[in-house]
Structure formats: C-alpha cells, structure tokens
Amino acid sequence: MSKSIKIIGISGSLREDSVNKKLLERAEDFLPENASFEYVDYKQVPVFNEDEENPLPEVVANFKEKVESADIVLFATPQYNGSFPGVLKNGIDWLTRPGGNNSISGKVAGIVGATPGNSGTIQAQLHLREVLSHLNVHVPPQPRVLVSSAGDLFDEHDNLVLPEAEVNRYEKLISKLIELV
Numbered sequence: 692m693s694k695s696i697k698i699i700g701i702s703g704s705l706r707e708d709s710v711n712k713k714l715l716e717r718a719e720d721f722l723p724e725n726a727s728f729e730y731v732d733y734k735q736v737p738v739f740n741e742d743e744e745n746p747l748p749e750v751v752a753n754f755k756e757k758v759e760s761a762d763i764v765l766f767a768t769p770q771y772n773g774s775f776p777g778v779l780k781n782g783i784d785w786l787t788r789p790g791g792n793n794s795i796s797g798k799v800a801g802i803v804g805a806t807p808g809n810s811g812t813i814q815a816q817l818h819l820r821e822v823l824s825h826l827n828v829h830v831p832p833q834p835r836v837l838v839s840s841a842g843d844l845f846d847e848h849d850n851l852v853l854p855e856a857e858v859n860r861y862e863k864l865i866s867k868l869i870e871l872v
C-alpha cells in the first residue's frame with residue numbers, strides 16, 4: 692500500500708539525547724500502514740532576521756518545503772521557563788515568512804511533550820497551541836500527551852517506556868490527527 696499520509700515530527704529541543712525527540716519517535720508505534728513518519732531536523736535554521744528573508748536562506752527554504760509536503764505536523768516540546776522553547780518559536784516564525792507564505796497554514800498538528808519535572812509541559816503546550824491556532828493550524832484539543840518524570844522512564848537500553856495511560860492517549864491522538872486529515 693502506498694504511504695498516502697505523511698507525518699513529520701518537529702522537536703522543541705534540538706539536543707541529541709532529547710527526551711522529546713525520543714517521544715516523537717514513539718509515534719511510529721501507532722502508525723497505520725498508509726502513514727509515514729519523518730523527523731525533521733531544523734537546527735541549522737538561523738536566528739530570524741527580517742533583513743535575511745529575501746532571498747530565503749536555503750536551509751529555511753528546505754525546512755518550509757518539508758512542512759508544506761506534510762499532511763500532519765507532530766510537535767514534541769519541552770517546557771522552558773513556563774513556555775515552549777524560543778528555538779521552536781524561531782523555527783515557526785521562519786515558516787510564516789516572507790509575508791503571505793505561511794507554510795503551516797491549514798495543516799493538522801498534534802502536540803505532545805515530556806519533562807523530567809511534574810508539569811507534563813502543560814504550559815508549553817498551551818502556549819504552542821495558541822500560536823498554532825493564530826497561524827490557522829488545526830490542533831485537536833484532546834487527547835493530550837503530557838509526560839512527567841521522564842527521567843525515570845528509560846529502560847536499560849535507553850528506550851523511552853511510556854506509562855500505559857500515555858501510550859493510550861498517544862495512540863488516540865495519532866488516530867485523531869489522521870481522522871482530521
């Protein structure tokens with residue numbers, strides 16, 4: 692069967708061992724046969740500067756193309772100081788430029804998040820949801836995947852092992868996103 696639904700994953704944390712990157716990879720456990728998943732690395736995207744958007748830096752043009760080619764954008768974000776990380780906002784800002792070229796408008800998006808703390812990244816997710824709604828992105832309000840105490844969830848092979856309740860919510864979220872497409 693051809694893979695007709697393309698899901699891309701964008702992490703709010705760029706670090707190599709990011710628990711949020713690992714959370715994104717878990718999405719592959721829940722994909723139906725006709726869906727594919729690709730992690731999108733945007734760490735080379737520069738700090739936004741309106742003086743540099745014409746012509747767009749090649750790395751930004753490639754990032755925009757990846758998003759435009761997707762049916763679903765899945766975000767996994769940590770919480771930094773009560774919100775989502777600036778590097779993710781920077782990436783999203785580039786996606787909306789130059790003016791009138793919003794690469795993420797009309798997409799379906801999901802938000803998940805993990806933290807070693809006990810907040811489950813709730814504030815980060817609420818803020819990201821608000822920004823995405825502003826950009827005409829469809830984000831289902833439920834289910835929410837909020838992973839707390841993430842440092843305790845790794846097995847001896849360094850795999851992220853989610854609690855059953857989060858596995859169920861994650862699975863339902865992926866189904867919901869596909870249903871919305």
Ligand SMILES: Cc1cc2nc3c(=O)[nH]c(=O)nc-3n(C[C@H](O)[C@H](O)[C@H](O)COP(=O)(O)O)c2cc1C
Pocket residue numbers: 704705706708709710711712769770771772773774805806807808809810811812
């Ligand atoms: C600048 C900064 C601010 C942070 N603020 C919060 C916070 O508000 N709440 C929280 O639960 N963790 C906070 N943390 C800890 C992150 O949750 C932790 O570093 C987490 O592992 C980052 O996700 P990652 O593993 O995907 O990189 C903060 C970390 C940094 C670097």
